[in-house]
Amino acid sequence: MSAQQAHLQAVGSQAAAEPITEQARRAADEARVGWERFQELIAEDKRVEPRDWMPDHYRKTLVRQVSQHAHSEIIGMQPEGNWITRAPSLKRKAVLMAKVQDEAGHGLYLYSAAETLGTSRDEMYQQLYTGKAKYSSIFNYPARTWADVGAIGWLVDGAAITNQVPLCRASYGPYGRAMVRICKEESFHQRQGWEILYTLSHGTEAQKQMAQDAVDRFYGPALQMFGPPDDESPNSQQSMAWNIKRFSNDELRQRFVDMIVPQAEALGLTLPDPDLKWNEERGHYDFGELDWDEFFSVVKGNGPLNHQRLAHYRRARDEGAWVREAAAAYAAKQDAQARETALLSA
Amino acid sequence: MSGFTSQDSATRISVGQAITPEELRSSGASADEATARYALMLGDDSLMLAQRLGAWISRAPELEEDIALGNIALDLLGHARFFLTYAGSAWGKTEDDLAYFRDEEEFRSVRLVEQDNGDFGKTIARQLIFSFYARELYSRLVDSADETLAAIADKALKEVDYHQDHAAQWVRRLGGGTEESHRRMQAGLEDVWAYVEELFVDVDPTTQLAEADIAVLPSSLREPVMQRLRTVIEEAGLTVPEVKGAYGADRTGRFSEHRGYILAEMQVLARQHPGATW
Numbered sequence A: 001m002s003a004q005q006a007h008l009q010a011v012g013s014q015a016a017a018e019p020i021t022e023q024a025r026r027a028a029d030e031a032r033v034g035w036e037r038f039q040e041l042i043a044e045d046k047r048v049e050p051r052d053w054m055p056d057h058y059r060k061t062l063v064r065q066v067s068q069h070a071h072s073e074i075i076g077m078q079p080e081g082n083w084i085t086r087a088p089s090l091k092r093k094a095v096l097m098a099k100v101q102d103e104a105g106h107g108l109y110l111y112s113a114a115e116t117l118g119t120s121r122d123e124m125y126q127q128l129y130t131g132k133a134k135y136s137s138i139f140n141y142p143a144r145t146w147a148d149v150g151a152i153g154w155l156v157d158g159a160a161i162t163n164q165v166p167l168c169r170a171s172y173g174p175y176g177r178a179m180v181r182i183c184k185e186e187s188f189h190q191r192q193g194w195e196i197l198y199t200l201s202h203g204t205e206a207q208k209q210m211a212q213d214a215v216d217r218f219y220g221p222a223l224q225m226f227g228p229p230d231d232e233s234p235n236s237q238q239s240m241a242w243n244i245k246r247f248s249n250d251e252l253r254q255r256f257v258d259m260i261v262p263q264a265e266a267l268g269l270t271l272p273d274p275d276l277k278w279n280e281e282r283g284h285y286d287f288g289e290l291d292w293d294e295f296f297s298v299v300k301g302n303g304p305l306n307h308q309r310l311a312h313y314r315r316a317r318d319e320g321a322w323v324r325e326a327a328a329a330y331a332a333k334q335d336a337q338a339r340e341t342a343l344l345s346a
Numbered sequence B: 001m002s003g004f005t006s007q008d009s010a011t012r013i014s015v016g017q018a019i020t021p022e023e024l025r026s027s028g029a030s031a032d033e034a035t036a037r038y039a040l041m042l043g044d045d046s047l048m049l050a051q052r053l054g055a056w057i058s059r060a061p062e063l064e065e066d067i068a069l070g071n072i073a074l075d076l077l078g079h080a081r082f083f084l085t086y087a088g089s090a091w092g093k094t095e096d097d098l099a100y101f102r103d104e105e106e107f108r109s110v111r112l113v114e115q116d117n118g119d120f121g122k123t124i125a126r127q128l129i130f131s132f133y134a135r136e137l138y139s140r141l142v143d144s145a146d147e148t149l150a151a152i153a154d155k156a157l158k159e160v161d162y163h164q165d166h167a168a169q170w171v172r173r174l175g176g177g178t179e180e181s182h183r184r185m186q187a188g189l190e191d192v193w194a195y196v197e198e199l200f201v202d203v204d205p206t207t208q209l210a211e212a213d214i215a216v217l218p219s220s221l222r223e224p225v226m227q228r229l230r231t232v233i234e235e236a237g238l239t240v241p242e243v244k245g246a247y248g249a250d251r252t253g254r255f256s257e258h259r260g261y262i263l264a265e266m267q268v269l270a271r272q273h274p275g276a277t278w
């Protein structure tokens, strides 16, 4: 967007019809100064803070990305949460409970970061509730076995970290800072997942099979967490120009594959890709084409559990409505009482 | 908590000291038969309640409550792991042997903690009663002549302080919030009240251990706990239920119908792979 466009945006639609008033002129000047300052911040790779002027499109892009990320943390509690009551040892149960609870915390940080952009938490909840907002497609796959909990930790949290470490330097301050805290916890999650799989792959024959089966099912969808191939990802370029995104989808996917291949070897498990092999020339692993038809159909709502995940979320919101209303009513009564006391003592 | 769960998390409150069940096991502390049976009661109560509360995560009325109930479940699971580890030391069993490979009639939990979650009001009613009971119990168990029980109580005490505040705050909010929340909170109390009395019944081997200053005599908790429960309930504009204690309060054969279902779910995977390591 040019300074001229920023100017128009600030003046608003009425400006076209009416003569520019003093007030509108001041707003336009502010927008011009804001626009220049924004450009400077981005050019110098500095942080944009909530009070800074920012282009509408930048704000909208961020709200969409940050709230989608928050929704992913919230829906992401379900597949693993479903194993809390069945975890096979008390220690694993404790670690899993802590992990799922961490994800709730990540959701909370991210909603707070998005709120600084002027969108309320309730509004974002509503977008998820109505199915208008997206969340990471990976959570539409079932966690069928205990090994899935390991595979989710290792591959899904692993892909999340690969994606998110560069986001710690995202140009929008509150987002970058939320990511720093989140990444620290995600790396615990990845290690815990890897350990679950390691224990299984060094356990009984049945356990080893369970581990291999989970990795077979989660490998492809985990690689797809980085989004469609670069030539089919229209929004990426703008995000990179704004220092929100630092690497392209394909670059991040490659980075992830390079990381997990030796980790899989250490586990004694195989990755389900016959084309996977080291490319000396590139200094990277080559890997096969992913099933993008499947990806797009899951994104569009046809994944194994799209309906169920959303239904679970809605049920929790619906069943909790009376509690939230009560908390609000109680707080309002307390406020009124405090005001009355203040008046009486004045 | 274990090495993993004690990791720093901005949303997880863990005020207890950093001793772990693993450390307790390797410390070589060994309980005698009677003390082990007492530890088993306390451990089973915490385990059942942790199992129940853990099912709230992702289903709570608000994100902050997913986190809070998760916190509390995690603390209770920690207490269970300590008590079961200590109990197992008398019989050469691990916490997992005791949690996963005992049958219904071998558990020693009270029926209160086995009640289903119901709605949020019922869960809070159950939390209120148990956390007030546990707070009073641990505040005295810290002086136990048994050093291990005293150390576990010391860790647990700081945590149940928070559990108690959490429950009491919700009782006030729901009691004084809307007409619906008042009705549901009152119904929650009515639902679980029949199982309060069981907490205070002196059962073997508690009486004998209390004489040796090892255990806290359950009946000695009745007055202070009931007094404090009454105060919170009445201050919230609610009524202390007039429900008679359910017959069969002995922590043994008269367990709830829920227990079988709880164990079926909790134990299913471990029992499919006996002898496996996880």
Ligand SMILES: [Fe+2]
Binding pocket: A073, A102, A103, A106, A182, A186
């Ligand atoms: Fe997360």
Ligand SMILES: [Fe+2]
Binding pocket: A072, A073, A106, A160
């Ligand atoms: Fe994440």
Ligand SMILES: [Fe+2]
Binding pocket: A103, A157, A185, A186, A189
């Ligand atoms: Fe995670």
